[in-house]
Structure formats: structure tokens, C-alpha cells
Amino acid sequence: MSGMARRTLGSGGVEVSELSFGAAGLGNLYTPVTDAEAAAAVDAAWEAGLRYFDTAPHYGIGLSERRLGEALRARPRQTYALSTKAGRLLEEAGEGSVGDDLAHGFAVPATHRRVWDFSADGIRRSLEASLTRLGLDRVDVVYLHDPDDHAEQAFREGYPALERLRSEGVVGAIGAGMxxxxxxxxxxxxxxxxxxxxxxxxxxxxxxxxxxxxxxxxxxxxxxxxxxxxxxxxxxxxxxxxxxxxxxxxxxxxxxxxxxxxxxxxxxxxxxxxxxxxxxxxxxxxxxxxxxxxxxxxxxxxxxxxxxxxxxxxxxxxxxGLLPAGAPVPVPVPVPVPGEEHA
Structure with a gap:
């Protein structure tokens, strides 16, 4: 059952279902999830008609990408859209490193550390590593991930790198997520x-x-x-x-x-x-x-x-007064006149 309505992301031609799947939980966000539970979640999303899946290297230091890629591997690639993110490179933590990643919110072993990198080279390396973890030859969308404290590099180097990837046809759409x-x-x-x-x-x-x-x-x-x-x-x-x-x-x-x-x-x-x-x-x-x-x-x-x-x-x-008058709502309703809300 894949009858859910779809919309297009800007002019990039990437189609997404109106309800989409955020895969941070597959990276053991806060608490562990088994491989079987992760696969069942993606299967349920597919059955419900969701055809857009979003992940990131940050989510469980790569675990979310690996699980999502595995769960989608048997699905026809042209039938769904997938996005990942760039801006944090994952580097091996080295010998003797112990502990978990709960300081970053994920219940996984701290096998890698995140290194902020919005350089052109960093963006390409990040995407290459993501494709390896996902086991896919392409993703549809890449977002610059949380460039809050890295604005200059993100705009000067990271964004142009994404623009080149799009012009080369490596990705269909680009953006930022914050x-x-x-x-x-x-x-x-x-x-x-x-x-x-x-x-x-x-x-x-x-x-x-x-x-x-x-x-x-x-x-x-x-x-x-x-x-x-x-x-x-x-x-x-x-x-x-x-x-x-x-x-x-x-x-x-x-x-x-x-x-x-x-x-x-x-x-x-x-x-x-x-x-x-x-x-x-x-x-x-x-x-x-x-x-x-x-x-x-x-x-x-x-x-x-x-x-x-x-x-x-x-x-x-x-x-x-719980919603502003200027916020569109799904069903047309009268906009209250100021001062007459409780008349």
C-alpha cells in the first residue's frame, strides 16, 4: 500500500511522501534498539506508504545509516527517497577507548569520535563514508547538519561542495538541517x-x-x-x-x-x-x-x-490563543477578530 500523497523538494525533482521516516531512533537514540526492531520499524513504514527516509552519520555514530541501508536494500531504489547529512566526520577513537556515546544521546559504544568538518573535502568524504555504511550507490538528498557554530565554512566551502555534487548528478537535492x-x-x-x-x-x-x-x-x-x-x-x-x-x-x-x-x-x-x-x-x-x-x-x-x-x-x-491567526490549518476555519475571541 503506497498510496500516500507525495510532494517535490523544491526544483530538485526529488519526490517525498507527506509523512516520512526519521531514523535517529535506529541509531539507539537514548535507549538501545535491536537489529530486528529496527528492521521491523522500516518494514512498517514501508507498509504504511512512507517513501522518504532520513538519517545521518551522527545518529549512533553510523549505526542508523547501516541499519537503514540494510532494511531498504531489497526495495527497488527508484521507489523511495533517502537523505543523509554531512558536517561531522566519524574518526576511529583508537585503541583502549571505552565507554558509550550517551553524552551525545546515543546508546552505542564510543568506537568513533565526531569531527566537525564543513570543508569541501570533508563533505565529499562524509558522503562517501555514508554511502559505504548505507550500502547504496547514491542518496537523493544531502543536508549540511547543524552548522550553527560553523556558518562561515558551511556557506563558503560546504554549500558549494553540495552544489557541485548536485550538478554532477551525485545527489538530486541539497539543503541544510538544523x-x-x-x-x-x-x-x-x-x-x-x-x-x-x-x-x-x-x-x-x-x-x-x-x-x-x-x-x-x-x-x-x-x-x-x-x-x-x-x-x-x-x-x-x-x-x-x-x-x-x-x-x-x-x-x-x-x-x-x-x-x-x-x-x-x-x-x-x-x-x-x-x-x-x-x-x-x-x-x-x-x-x-x-x-x-x-x-x-x-x-x-x-x-x-x-x-x-x-x-x-x-x-x-x-x-x-494557542495558535496564531497567521498559521494555516488543515481545515478552513474563521480567523478570530482581535478582542472578540471570547465574545
């Missing part, structure tokens, strides 16, 4: 990227991408991939102790998430369904990336994504 909007907006305005991957900044709790990033994408004909739609778990299950942006959620945000959850349930839907539906309503957004570590999580995400969220939910969320 947890912030300002530098991604600069990529959209000042370079010829096809797409940017923005994590956590266009969700039911954080619409900071609405001000500049999404309009810039529309203006320049670029696509936005939205990751982190559950804000590290808070929008999946807003209970005390839930995480937001990888740390414990502040009380005010927890209260906001719980209000949204209660509102969703009053309207006969779920907070997860609303969280998945919201970003895709913006015309600049091509796909929503959902991280999953098991077949159960994948099936739940696909079920929630397919569920229609009633217009009454969006109308009440706007009226209560």
Missing part, C-alpha cells in the same frame, strides 16, 4: 538549496518558523521538511517529566500541551493527530518527518496522520 530558523532562512535566501530540514520550530507549541523561514521558502520556491513535530515527546504524551527540545519540559509549556490535548479529545481526535497534521497545512512544507524506533510507533504515527482533525479543534485553538 534546530533553528535564522540560519536556515539565510540558506533559503542566499543559496540555491532545494530544501531545508527544520526540527522543532514549526509545531503546535513553537511556530517560530512562521515569521521568516516559511515565507522565504515560498518566495524562493523552496521546500521545507519539518522534523521534531512532537517537540521531543511533549506533544506525544504531555505528562509531568515529559521532554521538550531534549530536556525536561518547562511547566508553562507542559500546561499548554495539556490544554491542547484536552481540546483535541473534546473534538474527538488526539493531540498526536493534530501535531502531525498542523505543519503540513503550510504550503511551503513538503513533508513531516516522524522519528520512530518500533513497528508499533510507526503504525501509530501513520494511523494518527491519516485521521482527519475536525475544524472545531483548529477554531478553538485559535480562539484560545
Amino acid at each position: 534546530n533553528q530558523t535564522a540560519m536556515l532562512t539565510r540558506f533559503l535566501r542566499d543559496t540555491d538549496v532545494d530544501a531545508v530540514l527544520c526540527a522543532g520550530r514549526y509545531t503546535l507549541l513553537d511556530q517560530s518558523a512562521l515569521a521568516e523561514l516559511l515565507p522565504a521558502a515560498q518566495e524562493h520556491g523552496k521546500a521545507v521538511v519539518i522534523g521534531g513535530v512532537f517537540n521531543s515527546g511533549l506533544l506525544a504524551d504531555p505528562r509531568p517529566g515529559a521532554t521538550y527540545d531534549y530536556t525536561r519540559a518547562p511547566g508553562a509549556l507542559l500546561d499548554r500541551a495539556r490544554r491542547l490535548k484536552a481540546m483535541a479529545e473534546r473534538h474527538g481526535t488526539t493531540l498526536r493527530a493534530a501535531a502531525l497534521a498542523f505543519p503540513l497545512a503550510h504550503p511551503a512544507v513538503a513533508t513531516v518527518l516522524v522519528g520512530a524506533r518500533s513497528d508499533r510507533e510507526v503504525r501509530d504515527a501513520a494511523t494518527q496522520f491519516a485521521a482527519a482533525v475536525p475544524g472545531g479543534f483548529w477554531q478553538e485553538a485559535r480562539a484560545e
Whole structure:
């Protein structure tokens, strides 16, 4: 069953399913996942119609790429899109190194260390190593990964290297992936990227991408991939102790998430369904990336994504000031007039 709608990443011609698979969990994000569980998660994604898969060397110092490549190996290569990232080279940690990689968030042995490198040579070496781990001869998209503290090298050396790879036909589309909007907006305005991957900044709790990033994408004909739609778990299950942006959620945000959850349930839907539906309503957004570590999580995400969220939910969320009037929603609803929200 592969009937899920697809959209194109900018002008690059790379097609992605509207719901896509984020493979950080396959790299043992926070807790271990077995090879069998990882394979089952990818199989479930395929069964649900997901045809875009995103990974990175950073995820489990290569484990995510190896597992994803293995899980997709028997699938016809032209039937799906795959993205990876560049900017961190993996170097062997050397003899006698012990311990785990949990300081970086991954429950794997610390066999390698990450070395920041956005040079042209570093980008090519990173991609070559990724292809080896994936066991593939090409990827469809390469993103510069988290160049927050390396802007000059990323724009001066890393981006032109990606542009050359695209012109050579080595990759179909190029971009940058980050947890912030300002530098991604600069990529959209000042370079010829096809797409940017923005994590956590266009969700039911954080619409900071609405001000500049999404309009810039529309203006320049670029696509936005939205990751982190559950804000590290808070929008999946807003209970005390839930995480937001990888740390414990502040009380005010927890209260906001719980209000949204209660509102969703009053309207006969779920907070997860609303969280998945919201970003895709913006015309600049091509796909929503959902991280999953098991077949159960994948099936739940696909079920929630397919569920229609009633217009009454969006109308009440706007009226209560939980969503800005300027944020598009999946169902056309009246925009409240300031001062009349509770009339």
C-alpha cells in the first residue's frame, strides 16, 4: 500500500511522501534498539506508504545509516527517497577507548569520535563514508547538519561542495538541517538549496518558523521538511517529566500541551493527530518527518496522520490563543477578530 500523497523538494525533482521516516531512533537514540526492531520499524513504514527516509552519520555514530541501508536494500531504489547529512566526520577513537556515546544521546559504544568538518573535502568524504555504511550507490538528498557554530565554512566551502555534487548528478537535492530558523532562512535566501530540514520550530507549541523561514521558502520556491513535530515527546504524551527540545519540559509549556490535548479529545481526535497534521497545512512544507524506533510507533504515527482533525479543534485553538491567526490549518476555519475571541 503506497498510496500516500507525495510532494517535490523544491526544483530538485526529488519526490517525498507527506509523512516520512526519521531514523535517529535506529541509531539507539537514548535507549538501545535491536537489529530486528529496527528492521521491523522500516518494514512498517514501508507498509504504511512512507517513501522518504532520513538519517545521518551522527545518529549512533553510523549505526542508523547501516541499519537503514540494510532494511531498504531489497526495495527497488527508484521507489523511495533517502537523505543523509554531512558536517561531522566519524574518526576511529583508537585503541583502549571505552565507554558509550550517551553524552551525545546515543546508546552505542564510543568506537568513533565526531569531527566537525564543513570543508569541501570533508563533505565529499562524509558522503562517501555514508554511502559505504548505507550500502547504496547514491542518496537523493544531502543536508549540511547543524552548522550553527560553523556558518562561515558551511556557506563558503560546504554549500558549494553540495552544489557541485548536485550538478554532477551525485545527489538530486541539497539543503541544510538544523534546530533553528535564522540560519536556515539565510540558506533559503542566499543559496540555491532545494530544501531545508527544520526540527522543532514549526509545531503546535513553537511556530517560530512562521515569521521568516516559511515565507522565504515560498518566495524562493523552496521546500521545507519539518522534523521534531512532537517537540521531543511533549506533544506525544504531555505528562509531568515529559521532554521538550531534549530536556525536561518547562511547566508553562507542559500546561499548554495539556490544554491542547484536552481540546483535541473534546473534538474527538488526539493531540498526536493534530501535531502531525498542523505543519503540513503550510504550503511551503513538503513533508513531516516522524522519528520512530518500533513497528508499533510507526503504525501509530501513520494511523494518527491519516485521521482527519475536525475544524472545531483548529477554531478553538485559535480562539484560545494557542495558535496564531497567521498559521494555516488543515481545515478552513474563521480567523478570530482581535478582542472578540471570547465574545
